Amino acid sequence: MSRLVTMVLLAAGLAAAPAEAGAAWTGSPRVTVELVSESDAVAPGKTFWIGLRQTIAPGWHTYWINPGDSGEPPQIEWALPAGFSAGDIAWPHPERIRVGPAMSYGYSNEVVLPIPVMAPADLVPGARVTLSGRASWLVCEKECIPEEAPVSLTLAVAAGEPGPHPTGAPLIARARQALPSPSPWPASFTATPEAVTFTVAARGLAPGRIAEVWFYPARWGAIDHAAPQPARIDARGITIEVARGQLPGATSAPIDGVIVITERLDGGAARQAFTVRATPGATAASSAALLQAVVLALAGGLLLNLMPCVLPVLSVKALGLVQHAAGSAAAMRRHGLAYTAGVLLSFAAVAGTLLALRAGGEQIGWGFQLQSPLVVTLLAYLFFAMALALSGVFVIGGRLAGAGQALAARPGYGGSFFTGALAAVAATPCTAPFMGAAVGFAVTQPWATGLLVFEALGLGLALPYLLLTLIPAWRRFLPRPGAWMKRLEELLAFPLYASVAWLVWVLSQQAGPTGVAVALGGLVLIGLAAWLFQASRDASVTWRRAGLIAVAALVVGAVALGPLAGTAPAPAPAQAAGGRDEAFSPRRLAELRAQGRPVFVNVTAAWCITCLVNERVALRSAAVAEAFARKGVVVLKADWTNRDAGITEMLGSFGRSGVPLYLLYPRAVPGRAAGSSPAVLPQILSEGAVIDAVNKI
Amino acid sequence: MSEPSLSRRAFLAATGLAAFAGPSLARSGVAWAAAAAKVGAAAPAFSSVATTGKTVSLADYAGKVVVLEWTNHECPYVKKHYETSNMQAIQKEATGQGVIWLTIISSAPNEQGYVSAGQADELTKTRGAVPTAVLFDPTGVVGKMYGATNTPHMYVIDKAGVLQYAGAIDDKPNTRKSDVPGAQNYVRAALASVAAGQPVKTPVTRAYGCTVKYA
Numbered sequence: 025m026s027r028l029v030t031m032v033l034l035a036a037g038l039a040a041a042p043a044e045a046g047a048a049w050t051g052s053p054r055v056t057v058e059l060v061s062e063s064d065a066v067a068p069g070k071t072f073w074i075g076l077r078q079t080i081a082p083g084w085h086t087y088w089i090n091p092g093d094s095g096e097p098p099q100i101e102w103a104l105p106a107g108f109s110a111g112d113i114a115w116p117h118p119e120r121i122r123v124g125p126a127m128s129y130g131y132s133n134e135v136v137l138p139i140p141v142m143a144p145a146d147l148v149p150g151a152r153v154t155l156s157g158r159a160s161w162l163v164c165e166k167e168c169i170p171e172e173a174p175v176s177l178t179l180a181v182a183a184g185e186p187g188p189h190p191t192g193a194p195l196i197a198r199a200r201q202a203l204p205s206p207s208p209w210p211a212s213f214t215a216t217p218e219a220v221t222f223t224v225a226a227r228g229l230a231p232g233r234i235a236e237v238w239f240y241p242a243r244w245g246a247i248d249h250a251a252p253q254p255a256r257i258d259a260r261g262i263t264i265e266v267a268r269g270q271l272p273g274a275t276s277a278p279i280d281g282v283i284v285i286t287e288r289l290d291g292g293a294a295r296q297a298f299t300v301r302a303t304p305g306a307t308a309a310s311s312a313a314l315l316q317a318v319v320l321a322l323a324g325g326l327l328l329n330l331m332p333c334v335l336p337v338l339s340v341k342a343l344g345l346v347q348h349a350a351g352s353a354a355a356m357r358r359h360g361l362a363y364t365a366g367v368l369l370s371f372a373a374v375a376g377t378l379l380a381l382r383a384g385g386e387q388i389g390w391g392f393q394l395q396s397p398l399v400v401t402l403l404a405y406l407f408f409a410m411a412l413a414l415s416g417v418f419v420i421g422g423r424l425a426g427a428g429q430a431l432a433a434r435p436g437y438g439g440s441f442f443t444g445a446l447a448a449v450a451a452t453p454c455t456a457p458f459m460g461a462a463v464g465f466a467v468t469q470p471w472a473t474g475l476l477v478f479e480a481l482g483l484g485l486a487l488p489y490l491l492l493t494l495i496p497a498w499r500r501f502l503p504r505p506g507a508w509m510k511r512l513e514e515l516l517a518f519p520l521y522a523s524v525a526w527l528v529w530v531l532s533q534q535a536g537p538t539g540v541a542v543a544l545g546g547l548v549l550i551g552l553a554a555w556l557f558q559a560s561r562d563a564s565v566t567w568r569r570a571g572l573i574a575v576a577a578l579v580v581g582a583v584a585l586g587p588l589a590g591t592a593p594a595p596a597p598a599q600a601a602g603g604r605d606e607a608f609s610p611r612r613l614a615e616l617r618a619q620g621r622p623v624f625v626n627v628t629a630a631w632c633i634t635c636l637v638n639e640r641v642a643l644r645s646a647a648v649a650e651a652f653a654r655k656g657v658v659v660l661k662a663d664w665t666n667r668d669a670g671i672t673e674m675l676g677s678f679g680r681s682g683v684p685l686y687l688l689y690p691r692a693v694p695g696r697a698a699g700s701s702p703a704v705l706p707q708i709l710s711e712g713a714v715i716d717a718v719n720k721i
Numbered sequence: 722m723s724e725p726s727l728s729r730r731a732f733l734a735a736t737g738l739a740a741f742a743g744p745s746l747a748r749s750g751v752a753w754a755a756a757a758a759k760v761g762a763a764a765p766a767f768s769s770v771a772t773t774g775k776t777v778s779l780a781d782y783a784g785k786v787v788v789l790e791w792t793n794h795e796c797p798y799v800k801k802h803y804e805t806s807n808m809q810a811i812q813k814e815a816t817g818q819g820v821i822w823l824t825i826i827s828s829a830p831n832e833q834g835y836v837s838a839g840q841a842d843e844l845t846k847t848r849g850a851v852p853t854a855v856l857f858d859p860t861g862v863v864g865k866m867y868g869a870t871n872t873p874h875m876y877v878i879d880k881a882g883v884l885q886y887a888g889a890i891d892d893k894p895n896t897r898k899s900d901v902p903g904a905q906n907y908v909r910a911a912l913a914s915v916a917a918g919q920p921v922k923t924p925v926t927r928a929y930g931c932t933v934k935y936a
Binding site: 093094095096123124125126128162164166167168169170244245270271272 | 760761795796797798832833861865868870871887894895896924925927928929930931932933934935936
């Protein structure tokens with residue numbers, strides 16, 4: 025009633041009369057304020073939400089927490105009953121108000137500012153409590169007027185669970201829709217003296233759906249409030265470039281703010297607000313930082329030589345060197361350089377792939393190749409074969425000195441190059457846990473810088489061997505060749521076996537028992553091939569040929585098994601997905617309807633921001649889950665990310681050309697055709713709206 | 722395999738890189754404020770007509786410390802500092818030490834705060850203000866050059882003509898007069914640093930007040 029009076033007065037352009045006794049609203053002809061409550065009573069010991077409602081005359085506006093270039097946000101000085109305490113205002117996202125060359129961030133017409141209030145536990149049910157305080161605010165049209173008024177709200181103390189307040193609850197529910205929710209996407213920024221460029225990693229958005237994007241900084245200083253914010257939406261997400269603000273140093277810390285995305289929906293648009301903390305991204309690194317990263321990478325590369333997957337490869341290579349210590353210095357040098365080239369080129373290949381994939385928007389890190397069960401399986405085979413060679417199960421090329429000599433003494437420098445490549449490949453699984461910092465830096469850098477860091481890592485790996493070959497004097501420190509070399513080789517097989525065991529464990533996480541079984545079967549084939557290879561060497565020519573063919577067949581067989589490991593379903597995620605959101609199909613819907621089950625159909629797409637927000641604020645809430653469970657509602661998820669034709673048709677049948685679409689099919693009534701039509705829920709959901717709809721079925 | 726926090730950081734940074742390395746957007750969006758006077762750089766030269774009818778130039782005061790004060794006598798934030806005599810007190814202190822104090826009115830004709838020369842002088846007299854001169858900027862050229870968005874909006878220029886401070890008068894961005902005594906006055910602090918030949922500790926702050934009533 026009182027609000028009605030306010031509105032009538034405002035509509036008539038009359039000055040508001042002084043507050044009558046008992047009227048809840050106070051204020052001025054420009055702004056009237058009142059406190060509203062979400063619940064109709066206070067529950068002892070609980071937090072409840074109230075709201076400061078400002079009704080603002082046309083043309084005037086009040087301010088957001090960051091008022092922009094001028095202005096001041098509203099405040100309340102509370103005088104609360106003993107034991108009560110009020111939290112900070114939860115600020116609904118503002119709108120832009122341009123005033124000449126300046127920009128204000130604020131509210132017009134009406135805004136409800138939600139405030140949490142904590143009630144003490146020792147309240148007596150039936151008593152009445154009055155929350156009062158003094159609200160102050162600045163209201164501007166062209167001129168600005170600071171105003172203040174007493175506000176108060178009286179509520180009864182509830183014995184049980186309080187219900188929603190008939191007028192307050194819908195007002196606060198509406199305010200909540202304008203409250204920013206935590207951003208589902210990480211954000212970063214880069215800064216130059218002229219501009220700040222924000223990147224919100226919202227990948228896979230549909231540019232055509234985004235009508236507008238605006239970043240409201242939480243504080244003055246980092247960006248120019250009034251500057252245009254041209255936004256680009258592509259595979260990487262949303263990029264906004266805006267003129268830099270005046271505060272020096274504002275871009276050396278994270279920039280907080282709210283990003284408001286206006287998404288085009290069927291027959292309208294939805295504004296979605298997210299709180300964002302943009303972290304300073306690496307701009308072109310300073311030369312000092314680059315030098316530091318290169319030195320760290322070099323040291324890390326050296327350390328890699330000691331990793332269990334690399335040490336055997338390297339040791340064997342070094343053993344070859346011991347064997348040939350007396351050889352020509354020039355040939356030695358060339359071997360060293362060939363080995364280094366093998367390492368560096370392999371690192372460049374892996375790093376180049378990584379950087380290219382990242383530039384294309386893939387969310388991958390170093391060690392990404394180990395996310396493929398196929399690669400893991402093949403690496404396990406490789407390590408196993410190397411270990412078998414070290415154990416002496418088979419010998420490549422050489423006669424007595426073992427595989428090490430074979431690799432090192434292979435005619436030409438191809439063998440050395442190959443060893444370098446092998447060391448690099450073997451090193452990659454070990455780099456991930458140890459090289460995180462340097463690699464983390466490298467992937468954030470421009471191409472050339474990133475590659476430089478990776479190559480420093482590779483050079484570190486190659487360095488011990490390279491130096492031994494380049495500086496003949498150092499070779500004096502090598503022990504004399506002897507029988508110990510064979511024992512060492514045999515011993516070095518075990519770190520490789522351990523690496524195989526680790527890779528199989530990794531595979532068990534990725535591909536489940538089937539994947540492990542396939543990989544172990546492949547390992548058996550590799551073992552058989554190794555034995556056969558060695559056994560047939562000493563046989564007649566015919567047998568040796570037959571043996572080699574069999575070995576080749578076994579290896580091909582093992583490799584062919586690899587993809588099988590990859591296709592075995594990973595058990596855990598499949599289980600989780602099946603739990604709640606069953607995939608939609610018209611048949612499944614008809615089936616469930618025939619069984620008499622109520623069904624909720626969620627037509628959504630990965631690139632639909634409103635869908636995402638609805639799922640977060642409403643569909644995945646505990647209260648909604650409880651309501652669904654209580655009524656036995658089955659949720660079917662129709663994923664339109666790839667524009668499935670069947671779903672397009674269904675959208676069309678509801679007069680829609682896009683998502684989101686939410687349908688709630690009631691329990692089919694026996695006797696009536698299962699064609700009873702579903703309730704179509706609004707495109708912007710709230711928890712309450714979903715629960716209300718569910719309660720009606 | 723790698724620490725989640727680490728890969729997350731790398732990821733965040735990488736998205737920043739993507740933005741940096743990607744084709745840059747048109748830089749047409751640089752607003753006037755960014756092109757305005759910059760703290761640490763030479764204060765832009767200007768000339769304006771004073772209430773005396775004479776044209777006053779910043780160059781006239783070469784070798785002296787200059788304070789610029791944007792004002793609008795009807796703005797509640799300006800009133801806060803004049804009705805508590807806070808503004809007059811700093812003016813007295815400053816001009817007493819040979820500082821040039823230029824009060825600038827950028828309100829356009831028919832906008833709030835626009836006054837005639839006579840009215841302006843009357844305001845100075847009745848309020849007990851002691852600026853060196855009160856200047857008119859009805860076209861807003863000077864105000865926009867300095868990026869003045871608020872009244873009051875304060876600037877301090879050192880003897881070498883370098884802008885050393887831009888922003889609020891103090892750290893209490895409200896209209897409560899009771900906050901004046903406890904406030905940290907940025908202008909007073911900047912003047913002290915400039916006089917001592919030291920760098921200003923807080924050289925840029927968010928100005929608070931009413932918007933400047935530009936045309």
